[in-house]
Amino acid sequence: MKFTIKRTAFLNRLADVQRAISSRTTIPILTGIKIIADRDGLTLTGSDSDISIEAFIPIEEESNQLEIEETGAIVLQARFFNEIVRKLPEETMTVEVLDRFQTSITSASASFTINGIDANNYPHLPVIDENESFHLPVNLFKQVINQTVIAASSHESRPILTGINIVIENEQLLAVATDSHRLSQRVIPLSMTPEQAQKTYNVVIPAKSLIELAKTLEDTAETIEMMVTENQVLFKTENLYFYSRLLEGRYPDTNRLIPDQTATSVEFDAHTLLGSIERASLLSHEGKNNVVKLSVNPDRIKISGNSPEVGNVEEEVAFKSMTGESIDLSFNPDYMKDALRAFGQMDIKVKFTSPVRPFILVPAAEGKEFIQLITPVRTF
Amino acid sequence: MKFTIKRTAFLNRLADVQRAISSRTTIPILTGIKIIADRDGLTLTGSDSDISIEAFIPIEEESNQLEIEETGAIVLQARFFNEIVRKLPEETMTVEVLDRFQTSITSASASFTINGIDANNYPHLPVIDENESFHLPVNLFKQVINQTVIAASSHESRPILTGINIVIENEQLLAVATDSHRLSQRVIPLSMTPEQAQKTYNVVIPAKSLIELAKTLEDTAETIEMMVTENQVLFKTENLYFYSRLLEGRYPDTNRLIPDQTATSVEFDAHTLLGSIERASLLSHEGKNNVVKLSVNPDRIKISGNSPEVGNVEEEVAFKSMTGESIDLSFNPDYMKDALRAFGQMDIKVKFTSPVRPFILVPAAEGKEFIQLITPVRTF
Known part of the structure; x- marks a missing residue:
């Protein structure tokens, strides 16, 4: 195998494939990257046996400046090979398999010779029926x-x-x-x-x-x-x-978890609410129980957090509208932060049924396309 | 103590002082930051007993928007206080010491109350005679x-x-x-x-x-x-x-270490040489002995590194001029990398006396203002 390629084009694809490669694998050859050169281009493969990624660099794409002098295949230690490619001095590089899987990587006057592994020993990827x-x-x-x-x-x-x-x-x-x-x-x-x-x-x-x-x-x-x-x-x-x-086994039926009734509904700007939760969680993180308290009343919504060793925080949160009964409940602020960040900058509705039952967050513009659910923490 | 200040102005100074604060200190109060408010402004102090940093925020600098309502002092847990200040919702914030060193930090509708420590317990900084x-x-x-x-x-x-x-x-x-x-x-x-x-x-x-x-x-x-x-x-x-x-004890006489004779002198572009050393060290790092070999001849300068498990690298290095005898020697490439990075982009001279004696790196434009010395590694 022998080919010459533009280094940056190669590096991009190498980075894609490297995502699948773990240094903690128990199968030594999987710390390597498989390179196949055929008449159409290069195929790079990386795998940790859970994930496998295959990237193709076509010879016909001129920006790759790919020239294949000799077809063939090799497996090279991935982390190391990547570092070498990144540090080469010139825009282009040449990879050539020599005797006994030794592989030379050259660019300008720099020349590396590293030990490769027979590509025939690399595990086969699953065959998937492309019709479906x-x-x-x-x-x-x-x-x-x-x-x-x-x-x-x-x-x-x-x-x-x-x-x-x-x-x-x-x-x-x-x-x-x-x-x-x-x-x-x-x-x-x-x-x-x-x-x-x-x-x-x-x-x-x-x-x-x-x-x-x-x-x-x-x-x-x-x-x-x-x-x-x-x-x-x-x-x-x-x-x-x-x-x-894929994971084996039956996924639980989650539909029955989502409450279909609402006792209290509050409309917030997700970003504003996120800021308040972040502040409250500063203190809850210091305590044993990582919980913040939300207190919803028609005229006032309050978030508070406290840690006996450090102190407490209390904040009145701006909201857009509120319907239904007053309610007090506690929850893990980290769940709430993740949920709010997933909405980004938009108006959302938070719907409660009771202090001990899960509450949900949905876009204020209703629809069922995105629902997040959080189970409160009992503090009494 | 009570003051109001522009949050960003406060944060900048807080960051300066925080450099001195270590969470690993054995003196609990030193995980805190001391804040003194007097008629001229705020003084922030942090210390790990090796380093102490004192920053002053003058009231007269209008961009600080500093207003001091009540003078006084407090020590607040630094990491925590910093996080609170960073996350506050508004441009300005108010800090007020309440009963029993409890301190409130408020901004818009968010209000933190945290436990402070009596500033009288904070160690005194050394007094230094400013005349000298x-x-x-x-x-x-x-x-x-x-x-x-x-x-x-x-x-x-x-x-x-x-x-x-x-x-x-x-x-x-x-x-x-x-x-x-x-x-x-x-x-x-x-x-x-x-x-x-x-x-x-x-x-x-x-x-x-x-x-x-x-x-x-x-x-x-x-x-x-x-x-x-x-x-x-x-x-x-x-x-x-x-x-x-300061460190106690006598610093060794380093003058005698710097060789005053030169058998071989080579002029390089520091950046080019650094690139070659970085490539060679990729392989030397994999081996037991982290050394690369330099071989200087009038017509050719070569750098090589190798690791029996992984492979080897060889590179001809571009140089500007060379005088004196041919020489072969080995050294730790990490020392060389640090030295070359310290020069930045400039022409340098590397001067050798023998394969077993230290060699030096100096700016090509001579002068004695900057000298780096590296001891070779004996490989025979």
Whole structure:
């Protein structure tokens, strides 16, 4: 194998693939990056066996300045190879496999020779039937990911809760995550062929995979293709394939958790409320119980936090409107901060049923497309 | 004590003082910041007992929007207080000491009440005789600090080597640091009164103190005043006092370490050489012995590094001129990188005497004002 390429073009793709590579893997060859040179271009592959990423650098794209003198394949230690490429002196670089998988990387007068591994030993990626695919709008799907992963569990005690449950049916995609203290659910419409609209998919994708996927998705891409098999999902853009394993098991029925009654409803500017919660949480973080107290009355909404060792904070929060009964309750401010940040700058409604039952946050412009739920903390 | 102030003005000064505050101190009150309000303004003090910083916010500077309603003093937990001030909702804030050192911090409708400590319990700062002072040019002195601290030792086995030896005599300031493997020395001229020029100062200031000092020095200030007592040094700009303890003991005589003969001299562009060393060190870092090899011949200068597990790198380095004998030697590339970065973008000369004796780096434009020395590593 021997090729010459523009260093920056190569580095961008290397960075994409590197997201899948973990230095903590127990399979030594997976600390490496697989490079295949064929007549169409270069294929780079990285994997931690949960996530695999394959990036393609086409020879026909002139800006890559890619020339392949000899086809072939090699696996090179990823972290190290990346550092070398980043530090090379010239705009272009040449990679050549020599005897016994030794690989030379040259640029101007600098010449590295590093030990490679036979690419035949690299694990095969899952084969996914490309017939069963549908398109997702990139920007909207990134939003779905960022808005739901916050509520996924980070504890392995119930592995299924570390994933996002994605249900596709009736020409819409529903994503939901819960760590059993809070929940985030988002729905987006999909455009599908009549045939696709007939089918239903229900999968649980590790939140970690989706977080990495969101990072690799360029905003320039308009749509991404999604394909599902029994235990794998593949997301595909023009030159990037992103594989993730699926979580096994049944995702809990979250629908019954969302209250359908409202005793009290308050409309806030999400950003203003976030500022108040951040201040209150400064003190709650110092205490044993990380809770802040919200006190809702028709004429006055108050947030307070306290820590016996440090002191207390109290603030009157500006709100847009309030309907229903007065209510006092306590909650974990970190859940509230995550939820409010996911809304960004918009008006929201917070709907309470009772001090001990979950309350929900929804966009003030109603609709069911985005719901966040938080369970209060009993303090009495 | 009660005052109102523009939050951003307060935060800037708070950040300066916070540099001196360590959360790892064994003296609880030193995790706090002392605030004194008097008729002239606010004085903030932070200290970790090695370094103490005092910042003054004058009432007469209108941009501070400082109003003092009641004079007084308090000590508040620094990290926490800083976070509160940063998160307050409005442009101005009010601090008021209530009963039993409880202190309220209010801004718009947000109101914090935190536990303070009696300011009388705060340790006193050293008293330094301000008569014996002289002026240092700020920009040049920052350069001196940044160019010498790199060679100071970070090991406490010989505490004196963790400091910078500063010698002021004959209207010049000499700063030198060495960890016994390398050395960095810088000399700058001082403008002094005839009376000052008579005196000699020879002190060892902890490198850590000087690093913090360099960070607090604003480039807008032209000169800084330096005052020395038996065991303390004070650096003083208009509204900032920076105290550091001095290291006790005799600094070794470094003059005899600097070779006065040259067998081989090579002129490089410092930046180009740095690039080559960085590449070579990628491989040396992987090996047990972190060394790279330099091979100097009249027609060719080569740098190489290798690690049996990973591979090797070899590079021909561009140089401007070379005089003297051919020489091969090995050294720690990290020392070389630090040294070259301290020169920045300029032409330098590297002067060798023998493969086992220290070599030096100086600006190509000669002069003795800046010398860096590195001891080679014996590899045979």
